[in-house]
Amino acid sequence: MGDMVGISAGVAQSKYIALENVLNKMVSNFRNYFRLFQEIKSQVRTKIKVRWLKIFYQIDVGKGTIIRELKYVNTDYGAIRIWQNCVINALALAGPIEIGRNTLVNLYSDISGRDYKVTIGNDVLIAPRVSIMASMHNYRMKSNLIRLQGTTGGDVVIGNDVWIGTNAVILPGIHIGSGAVIGANAVVNHDVPEYAIAVGVPAKVVGYRE
Numbered sequence: 109m110g111d112m113v114g115i116s117a118g119v120a121q122s123k124y125i126a127l128e129n130v131l132n133k134m135v136s137n138f139r140n141y142f143r144l145f146q147e148i149k150s151q152v153r154t155k156i157k158v159r160w161l162k163i164f165y166q167i168d169v170g171k172g173t174i175i176r177e178l179k180y181v182n183t184d185y186g187a188i189r190i191w192q193n194c195v196i197n198a199l200a201l202a203g204p205i206e207i208g209r210n211t212l213v214n215l216y217s218d219i220s221g222r223d224y225k226v227t228i229g230n231d232v233l234i235a236p237r238v239s240i241m242a243s244m245h246n247y248r249m250k251s252n253l254i255r256l257q258g259t260t261g262g263d264v265v266i267g268n269d270v271w272i273g274t275n276a277v278i279l280p281g282i283h284i285g286s287g288a289v290i291g292a293n294a295v296v297n298h299d300v301p302e303y304a305i306a307v308g309v310p311a312k313v314v315g316y317r318e
Contacts, residue, residue: 166203170194177215185222191230208232208268224261229268229286240264240278267302287317 157178158169166183169175170192177197181188186204190196191211198213202220208230213219217238219226224242228234243261247254262281266272270284273292284290284300291307300306303317 170209182222186225197236214238221264222261223259224263224280226264226266228266229270231269232266233271235272235274235276235292237275238272238278239276240266240272242280244280289317 157175158167161167161178161181165181166187167181167190168187169190172193173190173196174194175196177199178201179198180200180202182200182202185202188201188203188205190207191209193209194207194211194213196207196213197215197217198219199216200218200220202222204221204225205219205228206225207213207228210230211228211232211234213234215236217234217236217240219228219240221242226240226242228240234240241261242264243259245254246257246260249257260280264278264280265283266278267284267286267288269287270290271288272278272284272290273294275293276290277295278284278290279295279297282296282299284296285302285304287303288300289305290296290300290311291305293309294307294311295309296306296311298310300311300313301316304313305315305317306313308314
């Protein structure tokens with residue numbers, strides 16, 4: 109009698125495990141289909157956004173790039189070119205700007221070329237609230253309003269495989285070498301070598317990637 113009860117319990121447990129495996133597989137498949145649906149939806153939205161933007165702005169977007177957020181666009185000073193497989197969550201883009209392949213621009217970041225150009229390489233990670241500017245206001249003459257003193261600056265070049273941390277500020281004329289890491293809240297006012305790790309205000313190199 110005890111053997112029969114043991115066998116029945118074992119069969120029930122096996123059925124339970126099999127059912128659990130089936131349910132887990134169903135959940136996994138659902139998640140995969142949901143991700144696929146979200147991806148397709150994002151790509152469709154991007155195509156609609158780009159077609160709309162192209163009516164009013166000089167903007168070109170590569171295949172596979174997704175524009176999730178973009179509150180402000182300005183191409184009065186130059187075109188915006190975004191290559192393949194990027195994800196754009198930016199607050200504002202003001203050309204001339206060129207963004208390489210597989211690059212992420214995260215929420216509330218602001219990239220502004222205007223009188224100069226911002227060039228960003230491939231596989232770059234730009235965290236939320238980063239500010240990259242190629243020009244800034246002149247302000248030295250106290251006898252004149254700042255808004256009437258014009259601008260100064262220089263091209264900004266960011267290499268491949270760069271990670272820029274949250275709230276970092278990249279000032280005009282700066283070149284950041286490939287593989288560099290910029291710490292959160294850093295203000296970069298000097299060039300950063302390849303594979304360097306720069307932190308602080310103003311940013312200083314504190315080491316190199318190995």
